[in-house]
Amino acid sequence: MNKRDFFKTGLVAVGTLLLPRKAWALEYYPTVENTEWAILYSTWCGTSRDASVWISEGMNGIADVYDVRENPDLSRYKHVIVGGSIRSGVTSQKLQDYLITHRDELKNKIRAYFAVCGNMRQPVSQEQYHKFIDNHLVKLTGVGGLPAKVFLGRITWGLLEPDVREMLKSFPNMEEYDNLKRSECMAFGQDILKTVNP
Ligand SMILES: Cc1cc2nc3c(=O)[nH]c(=O)nc-3n(C[C@H](O)[C@H](O)[C@H](O)COP(=O)(O)O)c2cc1C
Numbered sequence: 544m545n546k547r548d549f550f551k552t553g554l555v556a557v558g559t560l561l562l563p564r565k566a567w568a569l570e571y572y573p574t575v576e577n578t579e580w581a582i583l584y585s586t587w588c589g590t591s592r593d594a595s596v597w598i599s600e601g602m603n604g605i606a607d608v609y610d611v612r613e614n615p616d617l618s619r620y621k622h623v624i625v626g627g628s629i630r631s632g633v634t635s636q637k638l639q640d641y642l643i644t645h646r647d648e649l650k651n652k653i654r655a656y657f658a659v660c661g662n663m664r665q666p667v668s669q670e671q672y673h674k675f676i677d678n679h680l681v682k683l684t685g686v687g688g689l690p691a692k693v694f695l696g697r698i699t700w701g702l703l704e705p706d707v708r709e710m711l712k713s714f715p716n717m718e719e720y721d722n723l724k725r726s727e728c729m730a731f732g733q734d735i736l737k738t739v740n741p
């Protein structure tokens with residue numbers, strides 16, 4: 544390599560390092576190449592991220608998993624699962640905005656919904672399906688009548704914003720909990736696959 548080529552190669556390498564990191568799906572678990580499936584989720588402390596990865600695992604790891612904060616381009620996917628964690632009765636503003644902005648693009652691709660909530664550590668009932676799925680996610684996308692699952696989530700003190708942690712700790716009997724179950728998430732993933740590939 545002559546001196547000029549050497550410098551050129553060096554500049555390209557440095558330029559590559561300086562480029563902002565592209566948004567990547569969680570591709571570190573087994574998946575197929577050029578998958579047609581994506582899961583779009585919103586989270587504050589990670590419960591919906593784990594639920595999403597486990598739903599994908601139930602589908603034999605075929606779905607790419609995106610945090611809505613990455614503002615992913617989902618145009619190359621044929622099937623999209625949408626879900627998120629609940630605070631004050633709704634998913635994050637970012638997810639709500641994304642679903643409204645991409646309403647037309649997503650309308651023929653959404654295959655299932657999920658929500659993750661605390662529900663005061665009580666079992667999930669139809670009420671949560673009405674509140675979080677029918678009256679929230681479905682209203683945002685305009686697409687109903689799909690498989691849906693509401694999971695119980697978790698609270699981890701160390702992951703909460705300090706003011707939120709203080710506020711929650713002031714409630715009587717409030718403590719950390721972890722009710723999200725991988726087996727339930729995986730079973731939901733299997734169910735979703737069956738609706739598309741019976
Ligand atoms: C500030 C705050 C508000 C919450 N509001 C609700 C709520 O309105 N309804 C509910 O069922 N759970 C509520 N939860 C419980 C969360 O949905 C639950 O902890 C979930 O697992 C959090 O998910 P994440 O780790 O993905 O952020 C709330 C939790 C926090 C910290």
